Amino acid sequence: MEPVKELVKKAIPSLSSDKMDALMARLVELGVQCEDDMILVEAPDIQDTLPLIQxxxxxxAFQGDSQAAPQFRSPGPTSTPLPQSDDLPPTPPETLPAHTPSAHSPSCEPYSIPWHKMPSKLMDVLGEKKWVKSKERLQMVRIVVDDYLHKHPGRPGRSKLMEIAKNIVGQYPLSFKQTEPFGNMPFAKDGCGPLFTQLENRVENIKRTSTPGKRRAEGGEGEVQRKKKSRNSDRYGCVEWDVAVEGTESRAELLSKRNELKSAFKTHDPQESSVRKLMAETYPIQRETINDGTNVKVLKEEWPFLFEAAHLFDHASRLLGFSVQNKLAQELSKKEPGINNFLDTKGMKMGEGPVQLICGIVRYFKENPDHLFCKNEDSADAELSLPCTPCILIRGDHLFEIAVDQEVVNDHITSPIVALSYAFCLLYVCNIEYPKEMSLTLEFMQRVFFGINPDRGSKAEMKGKKQHHIPPKLSKLVTELKEFDWHM
Known part of the structure; x- marks a missing residue:
């Protein structure tokens, strides 16, 4: 672009460096790559950066310079000179419309990001491929939305906002890529989701006073959609959710091995290596039984070893593709101190240890811890008040029981990390959605501790709410933790 800059200096010698930078940014945005491209630039294209006369x-000046050395080829002595398609500048991907519009509606027109209006500090960060912090992101979002609404009055659709978010992230992927706090693993596929949410919130804030709210659809069609979503949530994050059982002989053999396991459980003296081998071999019909919707009580009768911690972890490892218990222990050792320090600055630190850490996160999200933890419940009747989702009963500092469907399925766990891992595994092994009262905390664990980041869908129970790939409150906490990490 240096030759282009030289031409600008010749045409307007008095142009300040700030205006020169803004102009060059605008020309790059338009797709200018060399001197020849300037013949296609018109005054309205750059009027936001310079006075009209300039x-x-x-x-x-550009058109006069191009006439001195025309880029045309004449196919014949009597034909009119035509510009060769090879000589025309390529249109940048971000300015190409997704399809040929039939009308000049805002949703069909391509939108160019007004980089020339951005603060110089933000452009420096983008140029250096650094991560954009919250303050600069909000400035950028305000500028983009205000600019779009100025050019296209009316409310933009969600698809248009996602297109704008993808445009921004596509041009500066490293600056918007979300990584986990206290680490460098991806927190999400890219930064489009959180940026889209911020754009949408900005539009909502501007339009709230002028647009009446719409009632949400209830019942009927919504019920059908929820059932379909629930099925998607069953497979969410899994790598081997449904394994085909092939052939009659194979099925009969697997059922025989299941009966062998049931008999071994009743003897109270099974050979661990043999049980582990049989449990691995019968994994296909374990999944078949679970995926058919079998309740926990029947499942415990048919597959009693499944609820022993070692075998539940083996099953979950195959289902999810990694060891849940080992992963949680590793991630807590790296991230627990930093998260605790962050919670301490917010007055939300609950104490030392994994359970206290999770309780602090619950408190941050203002969720209900009773849907995951139940403390000092000694009577048998206490089980009647338990949630249906997996719950950890804390009997002491080193004694935990796990209940699901209001039934205790394991009463001899002595480690808090094992208890947390066990409860988390049950959600995936038994096809259970995150309860809405604890969905943010569980999704935080899923993404930050276990690295389960599917491209779409959710494990959370959602009813009649606008759905986001990553909940905005969760994105906010991850961003705050990341910035806190940088300042430590």
Whole structure:
């Protein structure tokens, strides 16, 4: 772009460096790559960066320069010279419409990000491929939305906002890529989701007073959609959710091995290596039984070893593709101190240890811890008040029981990390959605501790709410933790 800059200096010698930078950014945005491209630039294209007279002078200078060395080829002595398609500048991907519009509606027109209006500090960060912090992101979002609404009055659709978010992230992927706090693993596929949410919130804030709210659809069609979503949530994050059982002989053999396991459980003296081998071999019909919707009580009768911690972890490892218990222990050792320090600055630190850490996160999200933890419940009747989702009963500092469907399925766990891992595994092994009262905390664990980041869908129970790939409150906490990590 240096030759282009030289031409600008010749045309307008008095142009300040700030205006020169803004102009060059605008030309790059338009797709200008060399001197020849300037013949296609018109005054309205750059009027946001220069006074009108200077725009006209600059365009005239470019057109005059191009006439001195025309880029045309004549196919014959009597034909009219035509520009060769090879000589025309390529249109940048971000300015290409997704399809040929039938009308000039805002949703069909391509939108160019007004980089020339952005603060110089933000452009420096983008140029250096650094991560954009919250303050600069909000400035950028305000500028983009205000600019779009100025050019296209009316409310933009969600698809248009996602297109804008993808445009921004596509041009500066490293600056918007979300990584986990206290680490460098990806927190999400890219930064489009959180940026889209911020754009949408900005539009909502501007339009709230002028647009009446719409009632949400209830019942009927919504019920059908929820059932379909629930099925998607069953497979969410899994790598081997449904394994085909092939052939009659194979099925009969697997059922025989299941009966062998049931008999071994009743003897109270099974050979661990043999049980582990049989449990691995019968994994296909274990999944078949679970995926058919079998309740926990029947499942415990048919597959009693499944609820022993070692075998539940083996099953979950195959289902999810990694060891849940080992992963949680590793991630807590790296991230627990930093998260605790962050919670301490918010007055939300609950104490030392994994259970206290999770309780602090619950408190941050203002969720209900009773849907995951139940403390000092000694009577048998206490089980009647338990949630249906997996719950950890804390009997002491080193004694935990796990209940699901209001039934205790394991009463001899002595480690808090094992208890947390066990409860988390049950959600995936038994096809259970995150309860809405604890969905943010569980999704935080899923993404930050276990690295389960599917491209779409959710494990959370959602009813009649606008759905986001990553909940905005969760994105906010991850961003705050990341910035806190940088300042430590």
């Amino acid at each position: 725009c006209r002078r600059l365009v005239k």
